[in-house]
Amino acid sequence: MISHLYKDTRSWNTLMAVVLGLGLLWTFLSRVPPATTTGGAPPPSPREGFSAPDFTLDLLGGGQVTLSQLRGKVVMVNLWASWCPPCRAEMPAIEKVYRTHKDLGLVVLGVNTTFQDTEAEAATFVREFGLTFPIPLDRTGATSNRYQLRGLPTTFFIDRQGVIRSVVIGGPMSEALIQSKVEDLLQQAP
Numbered sequence: 297m298i299s300h301l302y303k304d305t306r307s308w309n310t311l312m313a314v315v316l317g318l319g320l321l322w323t324f325l326s327r328v329p330p331a332t333t334t335g336g337a338p339p340p341s342p343r344e345g346f347s348a349p350d351f352t353l354d355l356l357g358g359g360q361v362t363l364s365q366l367r368g369k370v371v372m373v374n375l376w377a378s379w380c381p382p383c384r385a386e387m388p389a390i391e392k393v394y395r396t397h398k399d400l401g402l403v404v405l406g407v408n409t410t411f412q413d414t415e416a417e418a419a420t421f422v423r424e425f426g427l428t429f430p431i432p433l434d435r436t437g438a439t440s441n442r443y444q445l446r447g448l449p450t451t452f453f454i455d456r457q458g459v460i461r462s463v464v465i466g467g468p469m470s471e472a473l474i475q476s477k478v479e480d481l482l483q484q485a486p
Contacts, residue, residue: 297381299310310424315318320412326430328414330462341443342443342444342452342460342463343460343463344460344461344462344463345459345461346459346460347441347458347459347460347461348363348371348452348454348458348459348460349363349375349442349443350362350364350435351363351432351438351439353355353407353432353433353434353439354432354433354435355430355431355432355433356408356415356418356419356422356431356432356433357431360403360429361430361432363405363454363458364458366403367404367456367457367458368456368486369401369402369456370401370402370403370453370454370455370478370481370482371402371403371405371453372390372394372402372403372404372405372452372453372454372474372477372478373405373407373443373451373452373454374390374404374405374406374407374449374450374452375407375409375434375439375443375445375448375449375450375451376406376407376408376409376448376449377409377413378408378413378414378417378420378421379406379413379417379446380416380448380449382448382449382466382467382468383448383449383467383468384421384425384470385467385468386449386467386468386470387401387406387421387425387427388425388428389468389469389470389471389474390404390406390435390469390474391425391426391428391429392471393471393475393478394428394429395428395473396475397475397478397479397482398429400482401456401486402430402478402482403429403430404430405429405430405431405432405438406422406429406430406431406432407431407432407433407434407439407440408421408431408432408433408434409434409437409440409445409448410433410434410435411434411435411436411440412437415433418431418433428447446465447465447466449466449467449468450464450465450466451463451464451465451469453477453480453481454481455484456461456478456481456484456486461477461480461481462477464477469483
């Protein structure tokens with residue numbers, strides 16, 4: 297029968313049209329509507345110009361923090377671990393910039409990648425460096441996955457509307473770099 301279809305161009309074209317039509321119908325019927333996954337909005341992406349993925353994490357020492365509840369403030373999300381040398385090197389600069397700018401609307405969230413660290417080591421690290429900003433604990437790695445963590449440290453600079461304006465992968469960041477990025481965001485109108 298197949299050899300007969302090759303000889304009869306009209307039958308071949310009809311068969312191809314039916315196969316193509318069924319493929320298009322299957323594609324249409326099997327798609328996932330955006331409204332069922334993101335409420336019709338584009339999915340959050342951890343890239344510059346996109347909304348920062350929301351998270352709620354327990355804080356070292358008690359309590360919780362939810363990123364979306366910080367709208368209206370400039371937020372610096374720094375993912376780190378106690379065993380990471382560049383994390384250790386940049387933490388004093390982050391603390392200094394935080395202390396200088398916290399009264400102007402800066403929030404620093406030092407997200408400890410607890411799934412690959414320990415709470416005890418994180419607490420020791422915080423005491424050693426005298427950190428005064430909140431330390432959320434990513435115990436399961438879910439937040440690191442949402443932020444597509446590729447290396448430590450990684451820092452996201454988020455504007456008052458919750459949009460990522462800059463991403464720095466790796467480190468250590470200098471105090472001047474941190475200060476420059478923070479001041480640019482603080483100068484933007486709320």
